Amino acid sequence: MLALLHTSPLHVPVFDALRDEHHPGLELRHSVAPDLLARARREGPEAVAGDVTAALHRAAADDGVRAVLCTCSTIGEVAERAAGEVGVPVVRGDRPMAAAAVAVGPRVAVLATVESTLPPTLALLDDEARRAGRPVHARAHVVPDAWTRFEAGDIEGCARLVAAAADAVTDADVIVLAQASMTSAAKFTTTAVPMLSSPRPGLAAAARSARAPVG
DSSP, rough: OOOESSSSSSSSHHHHHHHHHTTOOOOOOEEEEHHHHHHHHHOOOOHHHHHHHHHHHHHSSSSSSEEHHHHHSSSSSOOOOOOOOSSSSEEEEEOOOOHHHHOOOOOEEEEEEEGGGGHHHHHHHHHHHHHTTOOOEEEEEEEETHHHHHHHOHHHHHHHHHHHHHHHHOOOOOEEEEEEGGGGGGGGGSSSEEOOOOOOHHHHHHHHHSSOOOO
């Protein structure tokens, strides 16, 4: 079983659909804690580190849970650091995406819908670049009004704003959508620049952890 820690209930059907398409038979257990993102946006991710650890403990407490996937990019760094205290592997959902972006090329355009996501995402790209021994030059941009649309349940409206921002990127080797909530923008883009999002590779990495032999 794989537990998932989300900061929006709107992520649940996204990951259920990815499981059905790519990982049939994998049991998912969802936990949703929107207050973690709300506080992290106001006070910074470090301010909620203890509460993130507690949420991960709760997510991992169910019998049969073999790994926890944190799907929120804003709290992903503090979640990953808490792995040693949780008792099961904790997968940072955006790390596989960051590794893939670094492999494409050095010029990375990062799009986000909330400002709080940018520092951990940029730090993650730097970390993956160091691991790969590759240069990275990331530029970040917050898409105005997109998060307001998402919070209101207007997923398509959010996606279209993100898609328009992606289509305006011309001087990058790859575009990174910093949050899982931005994934559906791919349906509306016309850009020729490769665009990466975190849910599919993040779930794949977590599924491998959940299915890995114990010991």
